[in-house]
Amino acid sequence: MPRAQKQKAAIYCRVSTLHQVDKDSLPMQRQDMINYAKYVLSIKDYEVFEDAGYSGKNTDRPAFQEMMERIERGEFSHVLVWKIDRISRNLLDFATMYARCKKLGVTFVSKNEQFDTSTAMGEAMLKIILVFAELERNMTSERVASTMNARAAEGKWNGGRVPFAYAYDRETDSFSIRDDEAKVALELKDTYLRTHSLTYTARLLNGTGKRTRRGYAWTPATVAIILRSPFYRGTYRYNYRDESDVTFSFKAQNEWILCAKHHPPLFSEADCRQVDYWLGKNRRHHGKATHVQRKHVHIFAGLIRCGVCGSNYAASVDRARVSGYQPSMYNCGGRRQKGTCKNRYVNDITIGGFVFNYISNVIRLRTAFRPQWSLARIQRFLLQDENFREVASLSADTLRRVQSILLGYTVGTAEYQAGQDMRGHGNATAQAREANLRAELERKKRALSRLTHLFLYAEDEIHEADFLREKRSLQDDIASLQDDLAKAEQASVFASSMTDEEFLQKAARLLFQDAMGHGSIDFPGLALHVGKLELKNFINAVIEQIIVLDGRIGTVNILSQNHEPHPRCN
Secondary structure, three states, X not given: XXXXXXXXXXXXXXXXXXXXXXXXXXXXXXXXHHHHHHHXXXXXXXXXXXXXXXXXXXXXXXXXXXXXXXHHOOOOOEEEEOOHHHOOOOHHHHHHHHHHHHHOOOEEEEOOOOOOOOOHHHHHHHHHHHHHHHHHHHHHHHHHHHHHHHHHHOOOOOOOOOOOXXXXXXXXXXXXXXXXXXXHHHHHHHHHHHHOOHHHHHHHHHHOOOOOOOOOOOOHHHHHHHHXXXXXXXXXXXXXXXXXXXXXXXXXXXXXXXXXXXXXXXXXXXXXXXHHHHHHHHHHHHOOOOOOOOOOOOOOOOOEEEOOOOOEEEEEEOOOOOOXXXXXXXXXXXXXXXXXXXOOOEEHHHHHHHHHHHHHHHHXXXXXXXXXXXXXXXXXXXXXXHHHOOOOOEOHHHHHHHHHHHHHHHOOOOOOOOOOXXXXXXXXXXXXXXXXXXXXXXXXXXHHHHHHXXXXXXXXXXXXXXXXXXXXXXXXXXXXXXXXXXHHHHHHHOOOOOOHHHHHHHHHHHOOOOHHHHOOOOHHHHHHHHOHHHHHHHHHHHEEEEXXXXXXXXXXXXXXXXXXXXXXXX
């Protein structure tokens, strides 16, 4: 790559917290370095790159990545930073970046650290400074952790999301129960004690219109979080998760900080003992703890291919957004490993917004479509969302394929109906199993009802111990059947080897029942609502490959019986 023909500085600014942004740290950095470029380096042509709210632990930052891409293209002669730890506090990351700049003939300048990197001693001093920067970060982290642990041991709140059903008063540093959310939490607990099923509890809450504080649907995981949390028992727990691990695994219990009688409990001790019993029993039944979290799920991992060099895209974890959603970032493997490709990174917010809104539009088109519609009109309908503003057109093959699918719905009397099954014998077997599970579940519920009636009203008295033993056995059977039924329904949804018609049907039934009535699909909201693992299973069942060009989607190949491309974007 040729060097920049004229002097132009890439000015890079970073602050790690929104507090620093609010206190004008970022504008101060920017202006100070602009002046330095103009009056010290005598460079009047510059461009500023800013990352606000990003840590210096790694270089997975959008503005930094853009700057490096343009450095690769030879657009800059200098890189100017406030301090070298603005680039990264990780020695390896900085060394990689610096070596690349040196190879391209780009001068690296740190305003507040004066050294001559043209000499071996200067380079050594640069790396020594970075080592101490990393040491300072680790020591600061240890000091902060020690202070917060001491506060927690005294019962002081260290911040974070206030648990559902509680309110926090900053003035008094105390918690109180919110009546509106407390009713939902108590209903959640009572339902679980009655059914012993996380899945059923979540479904019942959703079916009666109950939502989480953020307005999302309940899931078995969110139900389990409340049931397992000691906070609802009046105990404040801190320092129990290893947040340095992407799995957010639990620390050893001897490291936990527990403050009993910290605030008013919502659940009684007797109910908590029952909850613990059934959670433990179900955990043993399923062979693993429900609350153990998986590693970060990358929804589109293994499906994205570079449209420039043909390499697969590698996944990494991006920063969490304000909504609570933590997206994945995908980078070209050829670029990351060899530095030979210039294709840009892409995150799953971009990919998910495109893919799921396209699928949604195809499904909505089924309702609006008329046989006399032209291909041009079909295209306008499919590209009506803002996610497709950069898509000039769909390929003719894609449009004809969609048209043929839609025409198939309206020919003769076999009009498509949501919920109809098209899988034939294989799916008939699955349906029969589901029907048998439902019939057995109803039989067990009737047996439990009759047993209770006999115990209360029968002339021939039933011994209490015999009643309780038989009741517990029936309740165990009901919980097991409910879980088996939930798994069977889930498996039928993500069945592989789908036809085009089945794909549309399953997508509509699983994902878009609520979203369809609200126009454009909010992908982060959908992922938080449905769950990343569920979306990943669905995507792997229907998508063969996604081609990325210049950080944008070029082609999406959707699996069908013939594996035809669909759609191709121009």
